[in-house]
Amino acid sequence: MNSSKFRFIALSVVKHAYVPLAMAAHPRFEPVVVADDPDQPDWVHERNELFAQEFSIPYIRDVERAMADFDVQVAVVSPEAERHCDLSVRAANAGLHIVQDKPMSNRVSECDRVVEAVERNGVKFLLWNRNYLPALTQARKAVGSRKIGTPYAIHVDFYFAKDAGPPKGSRQPKTPPINWLERQIEAHSDGSDGGVGHDPMGELKIEGIYPLAYIRMLTGARVRRVFARTTAHFHQANVDNNIDDLATVTLEMDGGILGTLCIGRIGAASHPDIGEIKIHILGTDGALVISEARPEVSIYYRGQPVTEYPHRRIADDNNYQLAQNFAQAIDTDGDTILNAQAGRDICATVQAAIDSGRSGGPVDVD
Amino acid sequence: MTRLALIGGGEHAAFFTTVVPRLPNLEFVAVVNPVPNTAKHMAVSLDASITANSLDGLLDQHLDTFDAVLILESSSSRASLAIRSAEAGKHVLVASPFAPSAKAAEDIISACRSANVKLMVGHSLRFMPSQQEVKSALTDGKLGEPGLLRIHRWAESTDQSNTDDIVMNQTVDGIDLAIWLFDGMPTEVYAISRPSYVQVHLGFADGGMALIDDARTLPSGDGYFSLSLIGSTGAAYADDHHNRNLLFRGGDPNAIDTGQGSLHLTAQLREFIAAIEEQREPVANGTDGQVALQVAEAAVSSLQSRQALRMIGGSYELV
Numbered sequence: 001m002n003s004s005k006f007r008f009i010a011l012s013v014v015k016h017a018y019v020p021l022a023m024a025a026h027p028r029f030e031p032v033v034v035a036d037d038p039d040q041p042d043w044v045h046e047r048n049e050l051f052a053q054e055f056s057i058p059y060i061r062d063v064e065r066a067m068a069d070f071d072v073q074v075a076v077v078s079p080e081a082e083r084h085c086d087l088s089v090r091a092a093n094a095g096l097h098i099v100q101d102k103p104m105s106n107r108v109s110e111c112d113r114v115v116e117a118v119e120r121n122g123v124k125f126l127l128w129n130r131n132y133l134p135a136l137t138q139a140r141k142a143v144g145s146r147k148i149g150t151p152y153a154i155h156v157d158f159y160f161a162k163d164a165g166p167p168k169g170s171r172q173p174k175t176p177p178i179n180w181l182e183r184q185i186e187a188h189s190d191g192s193d194g195g196v197g198h199d200p201m202g203e204l205k206i207e208g209i210y211p212l213a214y215i216r217m218l219t220g221a222r223v224r225r226v227f228a229r230t231t232a233h234f235h236q237a238n239v240d241n242n243i244d245d246l247a248t249v250t251l252e253m254d255g256g257i258l259g260t261l262c263i264g265r266i267g268a269a270s271h272p273d274i275g276e277i278k279i280h281i282l283g284t285d286g287a288l289v290i291s292e293a294r295p296e297v298s299i300y301y302r303g304q305p306v307t308e309y310p311h312r313r314i315a316d317d318n319n320y321q322l323a324q325n326f327a328q329a330i331d332t333d334g335d336t337i338l339n340a341q342a343g344r345d346i347c348a349t350v351q352a353a354i355d356s357g358r359s360g361g362p363v364d365v366d
Numbered sequence: 367m368t369r370l371a372l373i374g375g376g377e378h379a380a381f382f383t384t385v386v387p388r389l390p391n392l393e394f395v396a397v398v399n400p401v402p403n404t405a406k407h408m409a410v411s412l413d414a415s416i417t418a419n420s421l422d423g424l425l426d427q428h429l430d431t432f433d434a435v436l437i438l439e440s441s442s443s444r445a446s447l448a449i450r451s452a453e454a455g456k457h458v459l460v461a462s463p464f465a466p467s468a469k470a471a472e473d474i475i476s477a478c479r480s481a482n483v484k485l486m487v488g489h490s491l492r493f494m495p496s497q498q499e500v501k502s503a504l505t506d507g508k509l510g511e512p513g514l515l516r517i518h519r520w521a522e523s524t525d526q527s528n529t530d531d532i533v534m535n536q537t538v539d540g541i542d543l544a545i546w547l548f549d550g551m552p553t554e555v556y557a558i559s560r561p562s563y564v565q566v567h568l569g570f571a572d573g574g575m576a577l578i579d580d581a582r583t584l585p586s587g588d589g590y591f592s593l594s595l596i597g598s599t600g601a602a603y604a605d606d607h608h609n610r611n612l613l614f615r616g617g618d619p620n621a622i623d624t625g626q627g628s629l630h631l632t633a634q635l636r637e638f639i640a641a642i643e644e645q646r647e648p649v650a651n652g653t654d655g656q657v658a659l660q661v662a663e664a665a666v667s668s669l670q671s672r673q674a675l676r677m678i679g680g681s682y683e684l685v
Contacts, residue, residue: 153563155579157516157594159601168598227556227674231573233513233598246513246596248575250558250567258558258565260577262516262594270601276594278607280518282563282581287520287590289607360554360569361674361685 002331003028009072009096010034011063011087012079013051014044016191019101019128020051020076022319028327029074034059035066036079043185044079063087067094073330077101080197081205085110088125092117097124097330099323102209104343106199108351108366111344118340124329126336127343129213130292132321136214139279139290143218149285151219154259156211157278160203161271162192164235164245177240202244203265204230204350211261212346213338214279221253223349223365230357234267249353250362261353273311368433368457368639371396372412373421373447375438375461379408385632386412392639395432398424421447425454434484434642436635437461441535445470452477452485459638461488463538464655468663471656478652486638486648487655489542493630493637496604497543500595504547509597515544515576520590523583529559530666532580537564537665540578542650542658547595548574551657555682556674557665566665589623 006029010020013034023029034052036044038061045061052059060066067075067090075091077084078101085105088098092114104127105111118125130136143151165183180200187193195201212223230244238245246264253259266275277292296311304310322337329336348366356363370392372379376399386394396416399405405417416431418424424432434457437447445465448458458478464487465471478485491497503509517540526532545551554569562583568576584590592605610621641648664675664682675682 152560152583153565153579153581155516155518155577159596161601227558227567229554229567229569229573229575231513231575233511233573233596246573246575248514248516248567248577250556250565250577252558256560258560258563260565260567260579262514262577262596264514264596266513266596266601267599269599270596276601276603280592282520282583284583286585287581287583287588289590289592291607359685360676362556362672 005030006074006327006330007032007070007072008074008076009066009070010051011075011077011091012036012044012048012083014047014079015101015193015196016188017051017078019078019099023076023099023323024055026320026323026327029323031055031057032072033057033066033070035063036061037063063090064094067091067096072096074099081106081195081201082197082199085114088114089117092121092123095121095123097326099126099326100128102128103201103205103350104209104347106197106201106205108344108348111340111347115340115344124326124336125340126322126326126329127209127338127340128322129338130210130318131213131217131337132318132325133292134315134317135290135292135294136217139218139281139288142288143281147286148281148283148288151281151283152257153282154215154219154257155280156214157262157276158207158211159262159264159266159271159275159277160207161266161268161273161275163268164192164237164265166236168232168234168236168239170236171240178237180237180241183237200241200243202230202238202247202354203263204244204247204353208261208263208350208353209343209346211263212349213342215251215259216342216346217337218279218281219253219257221255221257222345223251223253225252225362225364226250226349226352226356227362228353228356230354234265244354244357247353247357273309367391367393368642369393369395369431371398371424371432371435372408372414373398373435373437373439376404376408378438379411381628381631383411384628385635388632389635389639391643392635396424396428421450425450429454433457434459434638442466445474448474448485449477452481452483455481455483457484457642459486459488459635462490462542462655463535463659465659466534468656468660471652471659475652475656484638484641484648485652486641487650487652488634489539489650489655489658490630490634491539491543492546492650493633495626495629497593498633500593500602500604501547503600503602504595504597508600509595509602510599511572512548512574512595512597514574514596515547516594517543517576517578518590518592519578520581520584522586522588523562526582527562529561529564529669532562532564532582533557533566533662533665533669534659537566537578537580538658538662540580541566541568541661541665542654544568544576544578545654545657545661548576551677552576552661553677554674555661555664555668557668559669568661
C-alpha cells in the first residue's frame with residue numbers, strides 16, 4: 001500500500017474549514033502553507049491566518065509564489081464560491097492536483113475553465129461531496145448488485161433543518177435589505193456560512209451539489225432537461241436577495257431515467273435532526289428507500305439543549321474515504337468519485353433549474 | 367339512520383364489513399352486482415336484505431328502501447350511475463375518479479344540484495389517519511404556510527401501463543390531496559412519464575410546490591406511500607418507511623408495513639352521513655373532484671406536449 005505523503009497548499013480558507021481540515025486529517029496529506037491573493041479584504045486574510053496558525057504553517061499573500069516555493073503537489077481550494085474556479089485553474093496550471101470545496105462555482109462558464117485546465121494539465125480534481133456516507137455506500141452496492149433491476153427513477157429529498165438569520169417577513173419598514181456577504185460572514189460562527197461570497201446563492205446553488213452528486217453516482221447519467229419551482233419561503237436574507245431557500249426540480253436524464261429533487265433550508269423547527277435526507281430509487285425489479293442519516297444513535301436526556309441533535313450520525317467515514325479516493329486517483333492515474341466534468345454538469349443542472357424556476361417552463365441543461 | 371345501497375365493488379365489500387359496526391347511524395340495505403351469487407354473498411356480509419343485478423332494477427323495485435348510494439363500480443360507469451342515482455333522489459358517494467373528464471363531472475354535479483342531494487367523491491387518501499393528522503397540524507397553524515409537498519405512491523405492477531390512464535385514475539387522488547393541503551388550485555402543472563410511471567410537478571400560489579410520483583412497477587404484493595409537507599414554521603412526515611417493522615427469516619430482512627387499517631373508510635362514510643344529516647356540503651364534494659380532474663387533464667396535456675401549463679383565467683394553457 002502506498003503511504004507516500006502529498007504536501008498541500010490551502011488556497012483560501014474563508015468558510016468553516018471542513019475541507020482542508022478533512023484533508024489534513026488523512027495520513028497521506030499534509031498541509032504546508034496557506035495562500036491567497038494580496039488584494040483580498042481583511043476578513044479573508046484573518047481567517048487564512050487563523051488556519052495557518054492552527055497548523056503552525058505560513059500564510060503567504062501571493063498564490064503563485066506559494067505554489068512555486070513550497071514543493072506542494074496538491075491544492076485544497078476553499079474560498080468564496082465565486083473564486084473557487086479561478087484558484088483551481090491557477091492550481092491546475094501550476095501542475096497541482098486539486099480538491100475543491102463545493103459548490104463548484106456560481107457560473108457554468110467558470111466550471112468550463114476548470115474542466116479545460118484539468119484536462120490540459122493532466123491533474124486530478126475532486127469536488128467535495130457526501131457520496132461516501134455509509135447509507136450512500138449501501139445504496140451504491142444495492143444498485144450495483146442489480147437487486148432492484150435497472151434504475152429508472154430516482155428521487156432525493158435534501159433538507160437542512162437549520163435557520164439562516166431572521167425569518168421571512170421580519171424586516172421592518174425602512175430597514176435596509178440584508179446584505180448577503182455580511183450575513184454569511186456573521187454565520188461563520190455557527191458553521192452555516194456555506195454560501196459565503198459576494199454573489200447571493202440560494203440552496204440549489206449552495207447545497208444542490210450533494211443530492212445531484214448522489215443521483216450522478218447512483219445512475220451514472222447526465223441530466224438533460226429540468227423543470228423547477230423555486231421560492232424564498234423561510235429566510236429574510238433569501239427574500240431580500242431574491243434567491244431560493246426551497247425548490248423542487250424534475251429531472252430528465254440519459255437513458256430515459258427520470259427523477260426529482262426537493263431541497264431546502266427549512267428551519268430548525270422542522271426536524272429533530274439536521275433534516276430529512278432520503279433517496280428513493282425505482283428499478284425494473286423493485287425499489288430502494290434510503291435514509292441518508294443512517295446509521296445513527298439516539299440520545300435523550302433531561303436538560304438536553306434544544307440546539308443538540310438527539311439523533312447522532314455514527315460511522316461517518318465520508319471525509320477519510322474522499323481523501324483516500326483522491327490519493328488513489330493520483331496513485332493510479334484513475335478518476336475521482338466526483339471529477340471536474342461531473343461537477344460542471346451538476347453546476348449546469350443547477351443553473352438550468354434556477355432558470356426554469358424563473359421562466360416557469362422546462363429548460364434544457366447546457 | 368342513513369340507508370345505503372352498495373353499487374358494485376365486489377371484492378371491496380369485505381372492507382365495509384368492519385365499518386358497519388362502527389357507524390350506528392348507517393345501514394347497508396341493498397347490494398347491486400350483476401352476478402347474483404356475488405350480490406348475495408356481499409349482502410350477507412353487510413347484513414343487507416336486498417340484492418339486485420342493476421341500479422335500474424333496484425330503483426324500479428326498491429326505490430323507497432334506501433337514501434344514498436355508494437358507487438364502487440368500474441370507473442367507466444360511475445358517472446352514469448351517479449347521475450341516475452341523483453335523478454332518483456339519492457345522495458351519492460362515488461369512488462374516484464368519479465367521471466372520465468372534468469367536463470363530464472359537471473353533468474354529475476348538475477344532476478345532484480338539481481335533485482338537491484349530496485355528492486361526495488371518494489378521495490380516500492384525504493381520510494387516511496396520517497393525512498388527517500397532517501391536515502390538522504396545517505389547519506391549526508402549526509406548520510405555517512405550506513411550501514413543499516412530496517408524495518410517493520408506489521403500487522404493484524398491473525397491466526395498466528398507459529400513463530394517461532394512470533394520471534386520470536390514480537394520480538388524480540394525489541393531486542386532490544395536494545389541492546386539499548394547499549387549499550387552492552395549482553397555478554402550474556408539468557408532468558413526465560415512462561411506461562407504468564408518472565411524475566407530476568405542481569406549482570401553487572405564493573411559491574408553493576408539489577411533486578407526486580406514481581409507480582405501478584413494484585413486485586406483486588408490495589406497496590409504498592410517503593408524504594412530506596414542508597411549511598414555513600414546521601414540517602410533517604407521513605412515511606411508510608418510518609412505519610415498517612422487520613421480519614428476519616435469513617437473508618435480507620423483510621420490512622412489514624404496520625398499516626393504517628380501514629379507518630379511512632369509516633371516516634369517509636362518517637363524513638358522508640354527517641353531510642347528509644347536517645344538510646351541508648361534504649369534504650371532497652363534486653367540485654373538489656372536478657378540480658382534481660381538471661388538473662389531471664392538464665398533467666396529461668403536459669405529458670403529451672412535454673411543456674408546462676399555467677392557469678390563466680380559470681383554465682390551463684401551455685406556457
